[in-house]
Amino acid sequence: MIHALLVQGLQMALVLAIAPLVTGFVRVVKARLLRRRGPPLLQPYFDLARLARKEAVLAQNASWLFRAAPYLIFAATWVAAALVPTFATGLVFSWTADLIAITALLGSARFFLALAGMDVGTSFGGLGASREVMIASLAEPALIMIVFTLALVAGSTQLSTVAEHMLSAHVGLRVSLGLALIGLTMVAIAENARIPIDNPATHLELTMVHEAMVLEYSGRHLALIELAASLKLTLYLSLIACVFLPWGLAPAGAAPAVLALGMLAYGAKLALGGALLGLFETVIAKMRVFRVPDFLGAALMLGLLGTLLLFVSRSF
Amino acid sequence: MAVVVELWCVAALLALAVLAVPLSRAHAGSPIVYGGALVLSLIGLGNAVAALAAPAGTLALPLGLPGTGAHFRLDGLSAVFLAIVHLCGASASLYAIGYGRHADAPGRVLPFFPAFLAAMSLVLLADDAYSFLFAWESMSLASWALVIADHRAAENRRAAYVYLVMASFGTFLLMLAFGLLAGTAGIYDFVGLRAHPPAALVGGVVLGLALLGAGSKAGLVPLHAWLPLAHPAAPSHVSALMSAGMTKVAVYGFLRIVFDLMGPPQWWWGIPVLAAGAASAALGVLYALMQSDIKRALAYSTIENIGIVFVGLGLALAFTANALPAAGALALTAALFHALNHALFKSLLFFGAGAVLGATGVRDMERMGGLIHGMPVTAFAMLIACAAISALPPLNGFVSEWLIFQAILISPELPAWGLKLLVPAAGALLALAAALAAACFVRLYGISFLGRPRGPQAAAAREVDRWQLGAMLALAGLCVLAGVLPGLVIDAMAPAVAALTGARMPPQAGVAWLSIIPVAESRSSYNGLLVLVFVAGSAALVAAAIHRFASRAVRRAPAWDCGFPNAGLRTQYTASSFAQPIRRVFGATVFSAREQIHMPPPGDLSPARFRLRLVDPAWDGLYLPLARAVWALSGRMNALQYLSIRRYLALVFGALVLLLLVLALWG
Numbered sequence: 001m002i003h004a005l006l007v008q009g010l011q012m013a014l015v016l017a018i019a020p021l022v023t024g025f026v027r028v029v030k031a032r033l034l035r036r037r038g039p040p041l042l043q044p045y046f047d048l049a050r051l052a053r054k055e056a057v058l059a060q061n062a063s064w065l066f067r068a069a070p071y072l073i074f075a076a077t078w079v080a081a082a083l084v085p086t087f088a089t090g091l092v093f094s095w096t097a098d099l100i101a102i103t104a105l106l107g108s109a110r111f112f113l114a115l116a117g118m119d120v121g122t123s124f125g126g127l128g129a130s131r132e133v134m135i136a137s138l139a140e141p142a143l144i145m146i147v148f149t150l151a152l153v154a155g156s157t158q159l160s161t162v163a164e165h166m167l168s169a170h171v172g173l174r175v176s177l178g179l180a181l182i183g184l185t186m187v188a189i190a191e192n193a194r195i196p197i198d199n200p201a202t203h204l205e206l207t208m209v210h211e212a213m214v215l216e217y218s219g220r221h222l223a224l225i226e227l228a229a230s231l232k233l234t235l236y237l238s239l240i241a242c243v244f245l246p247w248g249l250a251p252a253g254a255a256p257a258v259l260a261l262g263m264l265a266y267g268a269k270l271a272l273g274g275a276l277l278g279l280f281e282t283v284i285a286k287m288r289v290f291r292v293p294d295f296l297g298a299a300l301m302l303g304l305l306g307t308l309l310l311f312v313s314r315s316f
Numbered sequence: 317m318a319v320v321v322e323l324w325c326v327a328a329l330l331a332l333a334v335l336a337v338p339l340s341r342a343h344a345g346s347p348i349v350y351g352g353a354l355v356l357s358l359i360g361l362g363n364a365v366a367a368l369a370a371p372a373g374t375l376a377l378p379l380g381l382p383g384t385g386a387h388f389r390l391d392g393l394s395a396v397f398l399a400i401v402h403l404c405g406a407s408a409s410l411y412a413i414g415y416g417r418h419a420d421a422p423g424r425v426l427p428f429f430p431a432f433l434a435a436m437s438l439v440l441l442a443d444d445a446y447s448f449l450f451a452w453e454s455m456s457l458a459s460w461a462l463v464i465a466d467h468r469a470a471e472n473r474r475a476a477y478v479y480l481v482m483a484s485f486g487t488f489l490l491m492l493a494f495g496l497l498a499g500t501a502g503i504y505d506f507v508g509l510r511a512h513p514p515a516a517l518v519g520g521v522v523l524g525l526a527l528l529g530a531g532s533k534a535g536l537v538p539l540h541a542w543l544p545l546a547h548p549a550a551p552s553h554v555s556a557l558m559s560a561g562m563t564k565v566a567v568y569g570f571l572r573i574v575f576d577l578m579g580p581p582q583w584w585w586g587i588p589v590l591a592a593g594a595a596s597a598a599l600g601v602l603y604a605l606m607q608s609d610i611k612r613a614l615a616y617s618t619i620e621n622i623g624i625v626f627v628g629l630g631l632a633l634a635f636t637a638n639a640l641p642a643a644g645a646l647a648l649t650a651a652l653f654h655a656l657n658h659a660l661f662k663s664l665l666f667f668g669a670g671a672v673l674g675a676t677g678v679r680d681m682e683r684m685g686g687l688i689h690g691m692p693v694t695a696f697a698m699l700i701a702c703a704a705i706s707a708l709p710p711l712n713g714f715v716s717e718w719l720i721f722q723a724i725l726i727s728p729e730l731p732a733w734g735l736k737l738l739v740p741a742a743g744a745l746l747a748l749a750a751a752l753a754a755a756c757f758v759r760l761y762g763i764s765f766l767g768r769p770r771g772p773q774a775a776a777a778r779e780v781d782r783w784q785l786g787a788m789l790a791l792a793g794l795c796v797l798a799g800v801l802p803g804l805v806i807d808a809m810a811p812a813v814a815a816l817t818g819a820r821m822p823p824q825a826g827v828a829w830l831s832i833i834p835v836a837e838s839r840s841s842y843n844g845l846l847v848l849v850f851v852a853g854s855a856a857l858v859a860a861a862i863h864r865f866a867s868r869a870v871r872r873a874p875a876w877d878c879g880f881p882n883a884g885l886r887t888q889y890t891a892s893s894f895a896q897p898i899r900r901v902f903g904a905t906v907f908s909a910r911e912q913i914h915m916p917p918p919g920d921l922s923p924a925r926f927r928l929r930l931v932d933p934a935w936d937g938l939y940l941p942l943a944r945a946v947w948a949l950s951g952r953m954n955a956l957q958y959l960s961i962r963r964y965l966a967l968v969f970g971a972l973v974l975l976l977l978v979l980a981l982w983g
Contacts, residue, residue: 052862055869059876061768063688065699075855079847095831095841096850100721101709105847107754108708114758118889121685121767122877126889129762133755134897140754141747144721148743151725157840216876219869220862293901300744307740311728 003253004092011091012082014263015238019081019230020044022237022274029278044230048223056219059120069116070217070224073109077228080105081235085242087262089160090252098157099147103140106191106235109228110136117213128212131289135197135209138296139190142183145303149180150243152310159242166246176306176316181244183302188236190296192229194277196287197295200229209289234270237277241269318367319375319390322398322441325360329353329434333427340423346416349426353433354409360437361402367395369811380446387505389443392812393576396652397440397568400659403794404561405433407787411667412553414783418674424465425551432458432557436565444505445494449487452569456483456533459562462554463546475545482532482542489529490569493522497577500982506577513579523585526573527592533566535619536626537596538934543619544603548611548679552670555611559618559666560659567625567655574633575648575816583732586634590735593626594742597749602902605756606930608681608891610669613760614662617705620749621658624720625651627742631723632817634735641819643726646834648813649806649821650719656805657712657798661704664791668698671784672764675777681891683771684764690777695765697788702761704795706754710848712798715832717750718842722834755898763891770885800844803832892928907931 024044031038040046058066080102085091097105110132117129151157153176154165165171190197193210200210214225242249248265250258287295309316332352339345367373372391379386390398412429419425435458438451460483464476496518497509514522532539547555574585600619607613628651635644671694672687673679688695704711724746727739769775779785798805803824814820824832831843862868875881903909907930914925959967 052866055867055871057871057873057876060872060874061686061689063695063766064692065688065695065766071855071859072851074858075851075853078854079850082850093846093850095837096843096846097709098840098842100718101714101842101847104707104709104714104718105851107706107751108703111703111706111708111754111758115762115766118758118762119688119766120875120877121885121888122875123882123887123889124878126762126767126894129758130889130894131897133758134901137748137751137755137898138901140751141744144747144750145744148721148725148740152728156838157722157725158838161838215878218876220867224858224862289897290900304740304744307743308737311736311740314728 001092004090007088007090007259008082008092011086011088012078014086015081015231015234016078018270019227019234020048022234022270023230025271025274026233026278026281029275030282033278033282044226048227051218051223051226052220054219056221059216061120062216063119066116066119066216067221069112069119070221070228072112073116074224074228074231076105076109076112077231077235080109081231081238083159084235084238085160085163085249086238087248087266088250088252088254088259089163089242091160094158094160099151099159099162100144100157102159103143103147106232107136107140109232113213113225116217120216122216124212124215128209128215131209132213135190135292135296138293138300139187142296142300142303143187143191145300145307146180146183146187149176149303149306149310152307152314153177159239163242163246163249164251166243167249174316176309177244179302179306179309181240183299183306184240186295186299186302188240189280190292190299192233192236195281196284197292199286237270237273238266241266241273245269317373317375318363318370318395319373319388319441321363322360322390322437323375323388325356325363326434326437326441328356329430329437332356333429333431333434336426336430337423340426346419346422346426347413349430350409350412350416353430354406354413356430357402357405357409357433361399361406364395364398364402365808368392368399368808370395374443380444380450384444384446384504386447387443387507388441388447389506390441392815393568393571394440396809396812397564397655398437400564400656401433401436401440401561404557404659404663405436407663407667407791408553408557410790411556411670411784411787414781415551415553415670415674419551421465424467425462425554428458428461428465429554432462432554436561439565440568443507445498445509446504448569449491449494452490453487455562455565456487459546459550459554459558462550462558464549465551465554466549469549471545472549475542475549479542479546482539486529486532486539489525489532490573493525493529493573496522496525497573506572509577510579513577516582519578519582520585522578523574524588526570527588530566530570530573531592531626533569534563534622534626535596535600536592536622537599537619538938540596540600540619541934541939544607544612544615547615547618548609552611552666552673555615555670556663556666559615560663563618563622564655564659567622567629571629571816581633581637583634583637584734585637586630586632587734587738589626589633590630590738590742593623593628593630594745596620596623597627598623598745598752599906601749601752601756602906605752605759605895605898606903606907609679610672610681610684610760610764611666611679613681613756614665614669617753617756618658618662620753621654621662621705624717624746624749625654625658627651627746628654628720628723630742631720631727631739634727634730634739635723636817638730638732638735640726640729641817642821642835643723643729644817645813645819645821646719646726647723648817649809650716650723652809652813653719653802653805654716657704657716657795660791660794660798661701661713664697664701664788664795665705667784667788667791668694668701671780671788672777674780676773678771678773681760681763684769684774685767685771685888686765686769686774687777688765690775691779693779693785694788697785697792698761698765700792700795702757704799706757707750708754710796710799710844710851712795712802715799715802715842715844717746719834720746722840726835752898759891759894763889763894767888768885770888770890796848800848801830802842802844803827803830806832903930906933
């Protein structure tokens with residue numbers, strides 16, 4: 001029990017600690033691919049520390065919801081991220097919430113983010129919130145269908161059980177899992193506001209979505225929202241890694257050496273995922289907002305197709 | 317005897333309705349009537365909760381048709397729905413003690429409110445077809461009188477007319493359904509009907525009639541057309557009662573006929589129910605996203621939630637018919653749980669809309685905004701309701717949708733191909749509806765409560781009185797409670813579910829940490845309490861850490877708005893512009909949405925114009941052609957009014973021969 005609690009606590013601290021590093025790593029990869037020097041790897045940590053020290057400037061008519069939302073967004077994202085196995089399965093609290101609940105927790109974070117965007121009553125805030133809910137209205141069902149596919153393959157919606165099942169020998173290559181991987185990657189790109197859906201580096205452009213919602217935030221509130229965004233990126237990378245690249249995951253009650261090995265493997269997977277994301281973002285152009293539904297509609301169809309195949313036969 | 321207590325409550329409510337006629341002229345009449353309704357609803361609620369696990373009690377009274385008498389019965393299913401209806405009744409009465417004081421003509425509302433409550437209880441207690449239909453029709457008429465309470469507005473008169481037509485249509489179909497069930501033997505009490513389940517073909521017809529008859533009351537697409545007209549037209553506490561309570565009575569009617577009276581289901585019965593439910597869920601919320609009237613948006617969202625309930629019922633039918641009773645119990649529990657949840661948060665939402673209406677005098681969201689400043693407590697309660705109906709953990713709406721998703725994940729075990737292909741599609745529509753519901757309620761809350769006031773009424777809005785706030789906060793508390801302790805609700809519904817499906821979900825009371833485990837621990841589990849504790853704990857932790865070690869300074873300044881702050885209120889997003897991206901994605905196919913922008917040439921000072929045209933597929937595709945056909949047919953039939961006496965006699969003779977022939981062939 002103590003061991004399990006320790007592993008759980010370690011994972012919660014780990015995702016929180018490395019989330020800015022993942023964001024910084026992707027930025028470095030993108031800069032190097034463009035033959036720029038780019039910011040230092042640890043720049044996101046410096047940014048967070050700087051923002052947290054500053055005073056928070058609130059718009060005159062900002063309400064209590066505006067001030068409470070960053071904490072709620074951060075907490076919901078962190079709890080969701082803590083439930084995804086990173087370097088070890090058998091998390092002690094993994095039965096608290098399954099994959100569907102993790103999806104919904106991320107939905108809670110988005111709900112409050114969109115509301116916070118509308119609180120001050122500026123046109124940018126409304127624009128961001130309006131587009132965000134449009135994207136979410138397709139991304140969320142797509143994610144649910146992908147969860148269905150995974151759950152039907154593994155016979156469980158508990159993420160630890162799914163990861164353990166994927167590690168076992170009798171999964172093999174499956175059409176449905178391939179569809180789920182492509183779909184999940186597309187959803188992850190959309191949910192994390194990456195190119196081609198949204199541009200995390202943009203400002204003062206009519207194409208922005210996420211940045212438009214958080215435009216009125218400053219100081220510690222902005223730091224929390226940025227940290228939550230990094231956590232979400234880490235969550236999605238961990239999710240894809242633990243379901244589709246489960247090798248190296250330490251089983252429940254493993255020895256410290258195995259845990260260390262799991263951590264190494266996790267680091268390698270994150271680096272691989274981050275590098276691929278940076279490469280993908282560099283070679284692709286941002287799409288118009290009204291092309292996004294086509295992109296996400298394809299993800300939804302892939303998820304539905306995967307589920308349908310598994311309804312037809314368990315062996316697909 | 318629980319059934320006797322419930323019937324005394326009904327009698328007392330009816331007496332209160334009569335008393336309300338003279339009382340409505342008195343100054344303190346309104347609080348007395350609503351206070352009385354509150355007390356009676358609470359007594360009924362306690363009695364129904366106590367009866368959840370008790371054996372069924374019956375009572376026969378020498379009322380109604382001669383020879384048959386009136387039969388009443390209180391079993392697990394009735395108790396579940398009685399608890400829901402009394403909960404709605406109690407909260408609506410509490411709210412109305414404050415809200416009803418501002419009514420212009422209390423005499424048009426006060427007598428019908430207790431009568432409506434009594435009629436709903438009576439439907440749930442009836443144990444023969446005659447009492448059931450009588451109570452059902454009384455419920456329709458009492459609510460019709462409440463819909464037309466404000467009869468001066470032409471749109472309310474139209475709403476009441478459409479409602480009356482649709483309600484009569486529904487009752488007519490249910491009458492046919494009971495007629496078919498009774499058969500030529502003419503058994504009308506439910507004990508007898510249960511003992512003689514219909515043949516396969518007749519059963520299919522009865523299923524269709526029950527789905528159409530009860531579905532039109534519940535608001536299933538495409539029979540929903542009256543609902544978004546009638547529910548908002550009534551005073552807000554009655555809107556809450558209609559949306560949260562009466563639709564549940566309709567769900568009960570469907571359950572009673574299809575799950576209880578018709579014997580073991582056929583394998584395909586789940587298909588039409590599932591299809592109607594999934595279509596209602598997705599279309600209802602899309603309609604809701606297009607509305608700018610706050611109460612109408614809530615009414616459309618009721619259609620969505622009823623769709624979710626019917627998806628659960630369809631799954632339960634499919635599972636039970638295909639020898640998977642445990643899965644059937646899971647799906648039915650999910651449907652009943654969602655019915656309860658919808659009653660809780662939809663009452664709260666209508667109360668909030670009523671509070672806004674009372675404080676500002678407007679129902680149009682385009683003239684609201686910034687209400688969170690003037691009405692902070694209402695805004696807080698509404699925030700919980702909006703989060704709950706958007707199926708966000710750890711609130712109650714999420715638990716029931718999660719249970720339905722778990723039921724869908726069992727359905728590959730169904731043997732029939734039609735179901736295997738339909739269930740994933742229904743699951744996708746359900747997921748889509750859940751995501752769109754979140755969008756809909758971000759819009760509803762963000763436009764009306766957040767931002768800057770869009771009109772002088774919104775800027776001057778002040779908080780409502782204590783009675784209304786008390787009712788809203790109580791319901792918000794129940795939403796949280798049902799979300800973090802779902803095991804209690806599931807266990808409480810287990811006897812009713814076991815009676816209908818022959819199985820029950822595993823008992824949740826003994827599960828460690830108050831988690832819920834729908835099938836098996838390795839398969840899935842959820843713990844709302846821990847999610848709440850974790851989210852609240854980590855939010856508090858990080859807030860404390862930041863305030864202690866970093867900065868707690870706050871400065872107020874003008875809004876940043878990317879460096880171009882524009883004080884003009886017109887630059888805010890409106891309800892219709894917020895929905896524009898979703899309208900583009902879904903509206904073009906569903907509503908044939910057309911946007912026309914007229915931009916004057918440079919130098920021309922005339923304003924640019926934007927026109928939006930939406931086509932309601934149900935009205936334009938179904939109701940208007942139907943109305944035209946009825947009109948044409950009645951024009952033809954008009955000739956029958958001017959026949960000679962010989963022709964009338966021939967007509968009567970021919971009809972008689974035809975009827976006798978049918979009877980001879982069928983009997």
